[in-house]
Amino acid sequence: MQDLNDLICFARVVRFGGFAAAERATGERKSKLSKRVTRLEQYFGTRLIERSTRSFRVTDMGREVYRQCEAIVDRLEATEALAMTAKDEVRGTVRVSCSSGMMEYLGRDALVDFMRRYPQVRLQLLLSSQRVDLINERIDVAFRVATRFDTDQSLAMRSLGVSARILVASPELLAAQGGEPLQLEQLAAFPTLSVGELLERDRWEFANDSGETRAHAHVPHFSCGDMQLLCESAVAGMGVVLLPEHVCGPELKRGRLMHILPEWHAVEGNIHMVFTTPKGMLPPVRAFIDHCVEVFAERR
Known part of the structure; x- marks a missing residue:
């Protein structure tokens, strides 16, 4: 049976789109990630990732393995969420998408206060006016303003108020x-x-x-x-x-x-946050959502 850590490292490399990107996101050394992926390829007897100095491509077999790895990683993250909740610990990474206009309304102080409140949480903010794909772009929370709420069944929503x-x-x-x-x-x-x-x-x-x-x-x-x-x-x-x-x-x-x-x-536009299903949500993501709800509630 293959090493579970090899599967996790492979999933991270594919998820972040390369060894260097995975190193920046996870802190794991690129050389270590490469060694684990190579060992996994030896186990399967085929290339999972075609890589060179200029390109990075996941093979057909690599995509199949990645789908299985994601299921494993999701369950491990859900287990970690339960463990951290039990310990009352809030740590980890939260990736947020927000337009510059919404950032002005939310207020930079709100983000600073969140980081002070949860010093073990790493906050990554993507300022973009484009509508992001939360699942494919690995975004935890996105702020949106619309006249109608999102109907994507794969996403959950938390209303924050209205904006005329x-x-x-x-x-x-x-x-x-x-x-x-x-x-x-x-x-x-x-x-x-x-x-x-x-x-x-x-x-x-x-x-x-x-x-x-x-x-x-x-x-x-x-x-x-x-x-x-x-x-x-x-x-x-x-x-x-x-x-x-x-x-x-x-x-x-x-x-x-x-x-x-x-x-x-x-x-009027509905101001709301969208995020993937709250089942197994990691504590830092839940903490960020609750913090923003508090911020908006104070303004009503």
Whole structure:
């Protein structure tokens, strides 16, 4: 029977996409990982990983072995979670994905407080406006804002609250246009910015307190998936933009953006965290989720 540690090391090398990456992520020396993978290949009598100085490729047999290894590693991690819970220890690594705009709303202090609270936890933060694949990218927790919650059955979700989307523009742009718009129809005279990539046209849906609904179709001057970049572009006077309050709030307070047409609001976005099934969740991941829930609860 093959050494269990050989299987675990092989799984880590494949999971992190290479020996050097696995060394950085786990702290295990690259030479040791290579030796264990070689021993495993000798046991199976075939190559599991094709490697050179320039490439890294898992063979068909390697992928089959990896699938079995992942099941073993998952069970070991679940067992470790039970053991650490029993000892009331919170240590390990948490990988988090978050957009720059959400990072501003969550607050850097929240992350610093978490690390102070759990000094044995290693926190890895991926700042990205792109929607990540938690399973394939090995992300433990991702923050998302959407008008509808995720329906992926492989993911669990924890709601944190809602964020209203509002129309904002810079004082300089409004002055150049002869003042702020007083009716939705007047938006047609303003350049616009939109959340999305390669948008030819966009459509904003609005409602007012009376329940009346209206729409504004437009061709954005600039579109991208990074809300923080859109906010900065609006501050620079490039156009009117519809953003969540948590993204543009700091610039509104500084007076670099103005809330226009306040009687009209867009559909509220649900702020939530998504993560893989809580069954067997490691203590540091659960601690991070609970910490963020506390942070958001204090703001309500």
